[in-house]
Amino acid sequence: MNPWLEEHWPGVHSLLISCLAMQLATKLPADLAARPEEGVSISAAGCDEPHTFRADVAVKQSWQDGVPPSWSPDDDAELEARAAIPTIVQTAPMTERWIEIREATGRLITVIEILSPGNKIGGGLTDYLEKRRTLLESPINLVEIDLLLGGQPVFPEGFAKLPPLAATHYFINTKRAGTGLRREILRPLLREPLPVIRIPLRKGEKDVFIDLQTLVNQVHEVGRYHQLDYRRLPDLPLSPADQDWLRGRVAE
Numbered sequence: 001m002n003p004w005l006e007e008h009w010p011g012v013h014s015l016l017i018s019c020l021a022m023q024l025a026t027k028l029p030a031d032l033a034a035r036p037e038e039g040v041s042i043s044a045a046g047c048d049e050p051h052t053f054r055a056d057v058a059v060k061q062s063w064q065d066g067v068p069p070s071w072s073p074d075d076d077a078e079l080e081a082r083a084a085i086p087t088i089v090q091t092a093p094m095t096e097r098w099i100e101i102r103e104a105t106g107r108l109i110t111v112i113e114i115l116s117p118g119n120k121i122g123g124g125l126t127d128y129l130e131k132r133r134t135l136l137e138s139p140i141n142l143v144e145i146d147l148l149l150g151g152q153p154v155f156p157e158g159f160a161k162l163p164p165l166a167a168t169h170y171f172i173n174t175k176r177a178g179t180g181l182r183r184e185i186l187r188p189l190l191r192e193p194l195p196v197i198r199i200p201l202r203k204g205e206k207d208v209f210i211d212l213q214t215l216v217n218q219v220h221e222v223g224r225y226h227q228l229d230y231r232r233l234p235d236l237p238l239s240p241a242d243q244d245w246l247r248g249r250v251a252e
Contacts, residue, residue: 120151
């Protein structure tokens with residue numbers, strides 16, 4: 001995995017979703033379809049907890065500084081008449097995308113989530129965990145792919161029993177419909193090629209296999225991410241050994 005991609009994740013994520021949907025389309029039974037879907041999150045990343053900022057100019061109520069309130073405004077009629085008229089636009093909320101595999105009848109079979117940074121911090125994490133709980137309780141397959149080093153873990157349940165690793169970088173969690181609390185876990189490491197993963201379909205059907213490394217390579221090529229500035233290490237939680245490894249790869 002290329003950790004520099006995290007700084008450009010909106011574009012990377014869109015390409016991952018599109019390329020994965022196209023790969024699935026060539027592998028699914030004729031009565032199944034894999035389509036990118038999108039929803040809307042109103043949680044602004046990083047804005048749900050109090051922060052202190054120093055403004056260049058601040059408008060405050062005088063009583064906050066112990067000054068008695070008084071106001072003698074100048075006549076701004078002339079300025080008002082010459083004031084520039086702004087263009088009013090409706091800003092787009094943050095959009096989350098995923099892939100759904102459905103039958104021709106519309107019945108949902110499998111949901112594939114490729115996590116974004118907004119899913120792993122603050123209100124976005126809370127929203128995702130709630131959505132995740134609903135999906136885990138539903139009679140469908142769920143595949144969660146976390147290729148991000150930043151943010152908080154989103155896989156809280158029962159993973160304390162996993163064999164310890166010297167480092168944990170990425171995480172792939174699969175829940176098959178009808179298997180209760182059973183999970184299929186992959187934990188790829190930064191220095192390893194990403195694995196081939198299984199996408200479960202209906203009971204009795206053969207899994208679809210997706211080579212994640214080939215998928216990421218395709219995104220890297222299509223998005224021309226070789227043009228990024230690789231002289232600066234990404235601002236991510238990396239061990240000194242991993243940082244040295246990345247410097248060595250860049251130097252090659």
